[in-house]
Amino acid sequence: MEEGGDDLNREVMEKLRIILDTHNRFVHVIRPLTQREDIQRCRLVIKEQPATEKQYTLPTASQVAAIVVEGDGSGKPGEGDIVVRTTKGKLLFIQETTGYYDPLQYPLLLPYGSYGWDQNSMDDNDRRFTCLEYYSYMLQIRSSETSFFLRGGRLLQQYVVDNWVKIDSSRLRWLWDHQEEIRVDFHQGLQDARTDGETSA
Numbered sequence: 001m002e003e004g005g006d007d008l009n010r011e012v013m014e015k016l017r018i019i020l021d022t023h024n025r026f027v028h029v030i031r032p033l034t035q036r037e038d039i040q041r042c043r044l045v046i047k048e049q050p051a052t053e054k055q056y057t058l059p060t061a062s063q064v065a066a067i068v069v070e071g072d073g074s075g076k077p078g079e080g081d082i083v084v085r086t087t088k089g090k091l092l093f094i095q096e097t098t099g100y101y102d103p104l105q106y107p108l109l110l111p112y113g114s115y116g117w118d119q120n121s122m123d124d125n126d127r128r129f130t131c132l133e134y135y136s137y138m139l140q141i142r143s144s145e146t147s148f149f150l151r152g153g154r155l156l157q158q159y160v161v162d163n164w165v166k167i168d169s170s171r172l173r174w175l176w177d178h179q180e181e182i183r184v185d186f187h188q189g190l191q192d193a194r195t196d197g198e199t200s201a
Helices: 010-023 025-035 101-105 131-138 153-177 179-200
Strands: 081-085 091-095
Touching: 010 025, 025 101, 081 101, 091 101, 131 153, 153 179
Parallel strands: none
Antiparallel strands: 081 091
16 A cells, blocks of 8 residues: 555545445534544554564465453453544443444444444344344345445454454353353252262162
8 A cells, every 4th residue: 555545546435435424324423523623633554564574564364363352350351342522522432232333333334324233132023132143144145135245355354353252252241240140050950960869879
């Protein structure tokens, strides 16, 4: 990539901007933030290093990975979140367990602002569906339709890894929150095994 991203197709970028401005409800909320003077601009630059410095070179393998930092040190899994500063200066924390997280994190994959998985999402039978069920559905290949979503390249890879971490974290949170039930079941199982051993001997 050239300095300053000059290799981007301006026509494509303009079309994306129009689609997002026209159809994505979150863009209408976020766009005014670009006009604020008190927000510092930042720049992320990734450059290929000389061959001798392999530690910091751009990735050449097709594998992807995630580094997950535990929550507050208590052992309970943390939740990822997005921090949004309102025009009044208030901070809003959008947790990964809300439907707003995906369209804010991945506006190019969800250009129409479609909600993502929410911990309170229900299916047509009023059954709560899991994070795994939701993302399995989203990533399904359907022969009857062409999926723009599945053509996301590296952004799709990031989306998949991010949501696998979300799935894993939701499982760990469930185990953490249901420790008493799990222990009761485990102890009941031990008691049953002991009773069965005494009666069959």
